[in-house]
Amino acid sequence: MKSPVKPVVEETGDAVTRRRVLSWFSGFGLFGSLIITAFSNLIFIKPRATYGQPNRFSIGKPEDFPSGARVSLDTRRVCIVRDGDKIAAISTTCTHLGCIVSVSETGFSCPCHGSRYDQDGTVTGGPAPRALPWYQISLAPNGELEIDKDTEIEQGSYLRV
Amino acid sequence: MSTQSASSPWKTLVALPETVWRSIFRNPLPSSDLGRASTSFTNFFLHLHPVKVHRNSLKATYTFGLGLVSFFLFFILVVTGILLMFYYVPSTSQAYDRMLDLRGTVAFGIFLRNMHRWSAHGMVAAVFLHMCRVFLTGSYKPPREFNWVLGVLLLLVTLFMSFTGYLLPWDQLAFWAITVGTSIASYAPVFGKEIKFILLGDSTVGQEALLRFYVLHVAVLPAVLSLLAAIHFWRIRKDGGLSRPAEEDALTAKVPTSSVEVVQGPAVVMATSAAAAEAAKPVLEKRHYGIQGLVRGPFTKVGNVPDRSVFAWPNLFMAELVVFLITVAGVLCVSLFFNAPLEEPVNIMHPPNPAKAPWYFLGLQEQVSYSAFWGGVGIPTIEVLLLLIVPYIDRKVAGVGRWFARERLLANSLFMTFVVVNVVLIIIGTFFRGPNWEFVSPW
Numbered sequence: 001m002k003s004p005v006k007p008v009v010e011e012t013g014d015a016v017t018r019r020r021v022l023s024w025f026s027g028f029g030l031f032g033s034l035i036i037t038a039f040s041n042l043i044f045i046k047p048r049a050t051y052g053q054p055n056r057f058s059i060g061k062p063e064d065f066p067s068g069a070r071v072s073l074d075t076r077r078v079c080i081v082r083d084g085d086k087i088a089a090i091s092t093t094c095t096h097l098g099c100i101v102s103v104s105e106t107g108f109s110c111p112c113h114g115s116r117y118d119q120d121g122t123v124t125g126g127p128a129p130r131a132l133p134w135y136q137i138s139l140a141p142n143g144e145l146e147i148d149k150d151t152e153i154e155q156g157s158y159l160r161v
Numbered sequence: 162m163s164t165q166s167a168s169s170p171w172k173t174l175v176a177l178p179e180t181v182w183r184s185i186f187r188n189p190l191p192s193s194d195l196g197r198a199s200t201s202f203t204n205f206f207l208h209l210h211p212v213k214v215h216r217n218s219l220k221a222t223y224t225f226g227l228g229l230v231s232f233f234l235f236f237i238l239v240v241t242g243i244l245l246m247f248y249y250v251p252s253t254s255q256a257y258d259r260m261l262d263l264r265g266t267v268a269f270g271i272f273l274r275n276m277h278r279w280s281a282h283g284m285v286a287a288v289f290l291h292m293c294r295v296f297l298t299g300s301y302k303p304p305r306e307f308n309w310v311l312g313v314l315l316l317l318v319t320l321f322m323s324f325t326g327y328l329l330p331w332d333q334l335a336f337w338a339i340t341v342g343t344s345i346a347s348y349a350p351v352f353g354k355e356i357k358f359i360l361l362g363d364s365t366v367g368q369e370a371l372l373r374f375y376v377l378h379v380a381v382l383p384a385v386l387s388l389l390a391a392i393h394f395w396r397i398r399k400d401g402g403l404s405r406p407a408e409e410d411a412l413t414a415k416v417p418t419s420s421v422e423v424v425q426g427p428a429v430v431m432a433t434s435a436a437a438a439e440a441a442k443p444v445l446e447k448r449h450y451g452i453q454g455l456v457r458g459p460f461t462k463v464g465n466v467p468d469r470s471v472f473a474w475p476n477l478f479m480a481e482l483v484v485f486l487i488t489v490a491g492v493l494c495v496s497l498f499f500n501a502p503l504e505e506p507v508n509i510m511h512p513p514n515p516a517k518a519p520w521y522f523l524g525l526q527e528q529v530s531y532s533a534f535w536g537g538v539g540i541p542t543i544e545v546l547l548l549l550i551v552p553y554i555d556r557k558v559a560g561v562g563r564w565f566a567r568e569r570l571l572a573n574s575l576f577m578t579f580v581v582v583n584v585v586l587i588i589i590g591t592f593f594r595g596p597n598w599e600f601v602s603p604w
Contacts, residue, residue, distance in 0.1 A: 046359050052367040074510040077365070096533055098344035098365075099337070099512045111514035112341060113530045114597035127530050 086158035251375035278501035306552035406562035523590030
């Protein structure tokens, strides 16, 4: 007496079987874990603390910058501009591709791709897409000027000292 | 009895070298076709190759061995790169000194660095030329579409490998090339700033960036490249070997089935969905082909078939050896006569004027000087996307296997325009741009 061998998977058409539901769940689970793993890696490689220069730093007393001064602090990538009792901090990182712009007669100029800016950082030539940002500058309780590169302020807003 | 037991250990001892040798190399140097076949597929390093290979694939003027050159340059890069790792420290305070040590104190240090640098430049060029060969001979056509896609990805990984290596000497050239390069990335829409921050690990190029680029350069990217290259090579065989003119295959298509060895037995491995579909049809006469695997295209054959294929041993292996030796000799010669550049140590205060990227990115930098977004992100993205989808939109198979086939005049002209424009941009960026990226005459 030979009984015909039953197929392992019975044909059920479109009926939702327990097997099918379970495979959907496991497939979903596996795929989901993959996505979560990828995201975790992305979160992991994005540093929460940076070890380079802080974006908030002190640059000394207002008296260190006489009126009319345009002092470029290259390591900080910022230029301190003083006009009378008005003082401001303009970025010296070229908005084109991140080179350091140098202070020139007419304002700022970039050695990498020839972008030019006027005294306020407005683009006057070259490939730079936008003006040099102005950073928030404030007077700390100890009488020193403090620059916060995380906060950009409107062009032309000076700190009065 | 006693003589036997006395001579047996002695005989064993005498036969020992032979026994050991035979256990490693199962085949003696082949003198018959069967021997040539088994030499190919019993050796770990050779079994990547087919037992027989079409004469067309061996024609030097068809491939110029450019794929092999790319691979051998990568091999040289891995070896010299591992040696350099013994003396390199990815730290902003030490990296440059270590470069000087390579020049001054490390035995063969300067020579190894030269080999590594020139092979890297050579690999970018070889991979690009290989892509040109594949396009101009129409070799991306079905069934090789996906291998072309893998090839485009390999080109991108090669460029990224080279880019990450550029920062490691921590000289002026390195620092400003990476400053410019990562700023280009920040122009990518939506995630641009994030990409730059994650790549540098900080807002500017510094210690974090050096460490990240080092890890990418010595671990992550070589692994990715090796994996992609392995699939790339495997696909060559699964897609029926290198491309060749259809006329070459017409010969083998006429093979009478009676001359094909027929074996009763379980179905063989299905290499393609087409083969699987074929097997799923109701079989009238139970016939299975007892071959290594069913491969797309009429290439895998059994028995003596009138075709233009030759045994891989020694034809293909000798050809590969010659390409390898030429590649090594070329790299050694260049490394003997030209030293890899090393500029002043990084000085954040004084960018060189002009600050130039590596030569293969100078076309990009030239484009960027017109528009940062379009030149640096928009156009390159469109170019890469076009390269990726070209085998899926250009479906005609006429003219495959011949250089500059007339049937492919339009496709080849478009591709040559892409090549010429990029080469011209690179030449302009390299020789005709001076301080402030203004036009200068190289003479």
